[in-house]
Amino acid sequence: MLGAAIPFYILSFLVLFFAYKTITSPNPIHCALHLAITMINLAFIFFGLNSPFIGGVQLVVYAGAVMVLFVMVLMLFDLKTEVRAFSRGLFSSFLKVASSGFLAGILIVGVLMSTDMLDVTSDSVGVGVKATSSTDIALLLFNQYVFAFEVLGLLLLLVAVGAVAVSRIPGGTHAND
Amino acid sequence: MNEQLLLGLLVVLPFLGFLFNGIRFTSKNYKLAGTVASTASGLCFLISLTLVAKLIGMPEGERVITSHFFDWFLAGDFSVSASFLLDPINAVMILVITGVGTLIHIFSIGYISHDERPSKYFAYLNLFLMNMLILVLGDNLLVMFVGWEGVGLCSYLLIGFWFSDPEKAAAGMKAFITNRIGDAGFLLGIFMLFLSFGTVTFSEIATRLPETAEMMWTGPITLACLFLFIGATGKSAQIPLYVWLPDAMAGPTPVSALIHAATMVTAGVYMIVRMSDVFVLAPLVMNVIAIIGALTALGAATIGMTQWDIKKILAYSTVSQLGYMFLAVGVGAFIPAMFHLMTHAFFKALMFLGSGSVIHAMADEQDVRKMGGLKKYMPITHFTFLLGWLAIIGAPPLAGFFSKDEILWYSFASPAGHWSLWVAGVIAAGCTAFYMTRLMCLTFWGESRVPKEVHPHESPVSMTFPLIVLGVLSVVGGWIGIPHVLGAIIPGHPPNVLEHWLEPVVRMLKPEHASAAVEFALMGISLSVAGISAYFAYDFYLVHKDRPTMVTKKLGGLYSLVSDKYRIDEFYFGRIINPLIDLSKGLWLYIDINFIDKMTYLASDMVKGSGQFLRSLQNGNLQQYALYISLGVVVTITYILMGS
Amino acid sequence: MPMTEAFLNVGLNHYLILSALLFTMGMIGVLMRKNVIVILMGIELMLNAVNLSFISFSSYSGNLNGQIMVFFVMTIAAAEAAVGLALAVAIYKRYKEINIRFFEQLRG
Numbered sequence: 001m002l003g004a005a006i007p008f009y010i011l012s013f014l015v016l017f018f019a020y021k022t023i024t025s026p027n028p029i030h031c032a033l034h035l036a037i038t039m040i041n042l043a044f045i046f047f048g049l050n051s052p053f054i055g056g057v058q059l060v061v062y063a064g065a066v067m068v069l070f071v072m073v074l075m076l077f078d079l080k081t082e083v084r085a086f087s088r089g090l091f092s093s094f095l096k097v098a099s100s101g102f103l104a105g106i107l108i109v110g111v112l113m114s115t116d117m118l119d120v121t122s123d124s125v126g127v128g129v130k131a132t133s134s135t136d137i138a139l140l141l142f143n144q145y146v147f148a149f150e151v152l153g154l155l156l157l158l159v160a161v162g163a164v165a166v167s168r169i170p171g172g173t174h175a176n177d
Numbered sequence: 178m179n180e181q182l183l184l185g186l187l188v189v190l191p192f193l194g195f196l197f198n199g200i201r202f203t204s205k206n207y208k209l210a211g212t213v214a215s216t217a218s219g220l221c222f223l224i225s226l227t228l229v230a231k232l233i234g235m236p237e238g239e240r241v242i243t244s245h246f247f248d249w250f251l252a253g254d255f256s257v258s259a260s261f262l263l264d265p266i267n268a269v270m271i272l273v274i275t276g277v278g279t280l281i282h283i284f285s286i287g288y289i290s291h292d293e294r295p296s297k298y299f300a301y302l303n304l305f306l307m308n309m310l311i312l313v314l315g316d317n318l319l320v321m322f323v324g325w326e327g328v329g330l331c332s333y334l335l336i337g338f339w340f341s342d343p344e345k346a347a348a349g350m351k352a353f354i355t356n357r358i359g360d361a362g363f364l365l366g367i368f369m370l371f372l373s374f375g376t377v378t379f380s381e382i383a384t385r386l387p388e389t390a391e392m393m394w395t396g397p398i399t400l401a402c403l404f405l406f407i408g409a410t411g412k413s414a415q416i417p418l419y420v421w422l423p424d425a426m427a428g429p430t431p432v433s434a435l436i437h438a439a440t441m442v443t444a445g446v447y448m449i450v451r452m453s454d455v456f457v458l459a460p461l462v463m464n465v466i467a468i469i470g471a472l473t474a475l476g477a478a479t480i481g482m483t484q485w486d487i488k489k490i491l492a493y494s495t496v497s498q499l500g501y502m503f504l505a506v507g508v509g510a511f512i513p514a515m516f517h518l519m520t521h522a523f524f525k526a527l528m529f530l531g532s533g534s535v536i537h538a539m540a541d542e543q544d545v546r547k548m549g550g551l552k553k554y555m556p557i558t559h560f561t562f563l564l565g566w567l568a569i570i571g572a573p574p575l576a577g578f579f580s581k582d583e584i585l586w587y588s589f590a591s592p593a594g595h596w597s598l599w600v601a602g603v604i605a606a607g608c609t610a611f612y613m614t615r616l617m618c619l620t621f622w623g624e625s626r627v628p629k630e631v632h633p634h635e636s637p638v639s640m641t642f643p644l645i646v647l648g649v650l651s652v653v654g655g656w657i658g659i660p661h662v663l664g665a666i667i668p669g670h671p672p673n674v675l676e677h678w679l680e681p682v683v684r685m686l687k688p689e690h691a692s693a694a695v696e697f698a699l700m701g702i703s704l705s706v707a708g709i710s711a712y713f714a715y716d717f718y719l720v721h722k723d724r725p726t727m728v729t730k731k732l733g734g735l736y737s738l739v740s741d742k743y744r745i746d747e748f749y750f751g752r753i754i755n756p757l758i759d760l761s762k763g764l765w766l767y768i769d770i771n772f773i774d775k776m777t778y779l780a781s782d783m784v785k786g787s788g789q790f791l792r793s794l795q796n797g798n799l800q801q802y803a804l805y806i807s808l809g810v811v812v813t814i815t816y817i818l819m820g821s
Numbered sequence: 822m823p824m825t826e827a828f829l830n831v832g833l834n835h836y837l838i839l840s841a842l843l844f845t846m847g848m849i850g851v852l853m854r855k856n857v858i859v860i861l862m863g864i865e866l867m868l869n870a871v872n873l874s875f876i877s878f879s880s881y882s883g884n885l886n887g888q889i890m891v892f893f894v895m896t897i898a899a900a901e902a903a904v905g906l907a908l909a910v911a912i913y914k915r916y917k918e919i920n921i922r923f924f925e926q927l928r929g
Contacts, residue, residue: 005831016839023850023854023859054872057895087852111834152896159904163906
């Protein structure tokens with residue numbers, strides 16, 4: 001049983017390790033790369049969870065498109081390793097870490113406390129044996145959630161226009177545009 | 178015209194006069210101002226006569242005219258209406274006020290002719306008249322209080338009429354502040370009465386009195402009466418609050434005649450007579466009033482013997498006569514008190530106006546040592562003053578004789594009286610006769626000590642006419658209250674009209690062991706005491722002029738104590754006022770600054786500090802904001818987990 | 822699929838705990854880093870943590886709605902990244918750096 005869970009633990013370790021590297025690396029480029037690795041590891045976890053479509057989207061959209069976007073912007077700025085990567089303030093830093101740690105703690109405690117209440121235990125996985133096909137998702141998406149899907153498309157359009165508009169604010173190197 | 182309208186007009190007319198003169202207060206046209214003010218006052222007198230005639234026309238025991246104007250305020254069960262009440266008691270008052278008031282208005286026209294602000298003066302006079310009428314006409318204590326405060330204000334304004342002189346302005350302030358002390362007592366008395374009876378209306382208090390008396394628990398009533406009496410001591414210049422009245426002589430002399438002799442200072446007496454049903458239930462307070470009255474009469478009379486300022490002498494005389502009135506109400510002789518109030522209004526107004534005439538003639542000289550022999554310059558003033566003198570020393574059959582002797586008789590024979598009160602009264606009467614005779618001798622008789630540059634002259638008709646009228650009144654005024662024992666032996670048997678008039682509304686404490694022989698004996702004693710002391714004064718100041726100095730030297734410290742007015746003012750300043758000032762300064766410097774101010778500063782600092790703190794929270798640092806969000810989340814989740 | 826079974830044998834709470842840890846890391850990144858772009862990365866981490874719990878719930882209950890939600894979240898995350906990066910560009914143009922303290926300039 002423990003042996004069967006080894007891949008999960010490996011992936012979990014990788015996810016947490018690279019997430020840690022993401023938030024601690026002084027160089028933003030390293031951050032981005034570590035984030036990309038985190039994403040890819042997560043995608044594998046998704047595959048393991050019988051969700052190949054989402055896993056694929058994770059790979060393509062997140063690890064691919066979004067991360068490329070990040071890296072492109074970073075390259076555009078030509079950022080070096082930051083001398084001071086973290087915000088100032090000893091007390092507030094302590095508060096931030098403490099509150100985050102406390103949050104993690106109470107979340108874990110909450111999860112462990114509510115294990116009994118979740119009737120989805122490893123024994124009852126009957127449905128999950130069969131991997132969900134993209135057909136099922138497509139059927140759901142284009143029937144039940146078609147309105148939300150269209151709205152999302154509109155949102156993306158807006159974001160595209162907005163992003164261009166925001167980045168064209170005059171000033172800096174492009175002041176002469 | 179109906180009575181209600183007339184009652185309203187009684188107050189509205191002086192107010193119109195006040196408005197007329199008040200608006201054009203810079204005008205120097207003293208004739209116009211005086212005519213308008215006197216007309217308003219005179220019309221009031223005519224209205225008063227009409228109203229009193231109507232009262233007389235009513236059946237005995239039902240002589241009441243009420244006039245309800247509007248509901249002043251309502252608070253729960255407690256309602257106060259602005260309404261007037263006219264009954265035999267204040268009928269006497271309004272006649273005196275408007276009658277004497279009109280004469281003094283007329284007198285003022287001549288007196289104030291050289292002044293810079295005659296319009297203002299007459300405006301104040303009319304305002305005073307209005308407030309005095311509100312005081313006596315009010316049918317409940319609160320309306321009375323309005324008038325009570327109003328006359329205090331006018332008194333202040335008129336005492337300090339020549340406010341450019343700091344001493345006179347200070348006299349006005351002294352009067353006002355001293356009156357405030359009394360007013361506080363009066364207010365407390367009103368509150369106590371309201372607590373006891375749940376109402377402040379005179380008639381309702383009277384109807385609720387019997388039940389309260391049956392309960393035999395008169396503590397609150399005693400306290401209320403004591404407070405009301407404190408109010409009366411302030412307004413009517415009794416010990417211990419009399420000190421303002423002598424200083425009030427800084428005002429124009431007609432004002433002294435009107436406010437500080439005839440009307441306002443008698444408000445306390447009127448108030449006690451008005452509340453006599455209540456006061457009778459508090460025998461302890463009655464005794465206090467009688468004793469204070471007797472002491473005031475005696476003390477002020479002795480001070481009066483030593484003064485040199487003609488107005489100061491009259492002022493102490495007023496205090497002394499007011500003491501008589503309080504002595505009278507203290508022994509339950511309410512009708513003699515009203516009687517003496519009325520006669521005193523006549524002869525004291527007469528003497529003040531006479532002194533005004535003298536001062537006017539002497540170019541504002543008030544020291545009797547610089548007068549003398551004025552008889553030949555001012556025959557009318559002298560003659561009327563003579564009548565006033567005879568009246569006040571109690572020479573029969575002038576007004577003062579009847580009223581004073583009735584008071585003395587009651588103070589001896591009334592159940593609340595005592596022989597010692599009578600003795601004090603007789604000694605005071607002797608002193609009165611002495612200083613009044615002394616005043617006459619020094620001012621009008623003997624050889625002239627007038628400085629050469631002053632040329633005394635008789636006053637104009639507008640000033641002598643009121644003197645003559647008041648002189649006549651001083652003679653005949655007493656004839657409406659001839660005591661029964663005298664009425665019985667005088668041919669024609671004149672009845673005691675005033676007593677008959679007031680009896681249905683005032684319950685007196687009747688003498689128990691009334692004996693005509695004793696009354697005659699006492700009358701004889703007081704008459705002879707007055708006569709002897711008058712003779713002594715004549716002897717001292719006209720025949721053997723070295724005797725005053727001799728006696729003064731013999732008495733030494735006692736004399737200087739009396740002539741320093743018993744050093745009451747010094748005592749007040751040294752023991753009460755200055756310690757109070759020091760205490761206030763101390764409170765300010767230590768308590769106020771260190772404690773109260775700091776408290777308020779602390780409060781403001783707390784607000785400021787919390788504002789600073791909250792401001793530092795909202796510093797624009799997005800990550801701080803995110804921290805607040807995460808802290809909120811943590812707290813919320815913790816709370817939820819705790820709850821589950 | 823033996824591998825899938827292996828994953829599903831782990832138990833739902835393991836995934837949830839992983840998700841919580843990942844979320845906390847993203848949160849620390851958002852709270853602590855100065856660089857706006859790294860902060861955006863932290864946000865992406867937090868979103869991914871949420872996605873993970875969606876997917877695990879979805880798999881364990883056999884309910885596909887969770888996956889649809891993840892799909893939407895991803896789309897919006899992409900949009901958010903685009904806008905955020907555009908803002909970063911705008912900030913960089915003016916200040917030659919992309920420090921989060923830039924936003925302190927915006928307070929009134």
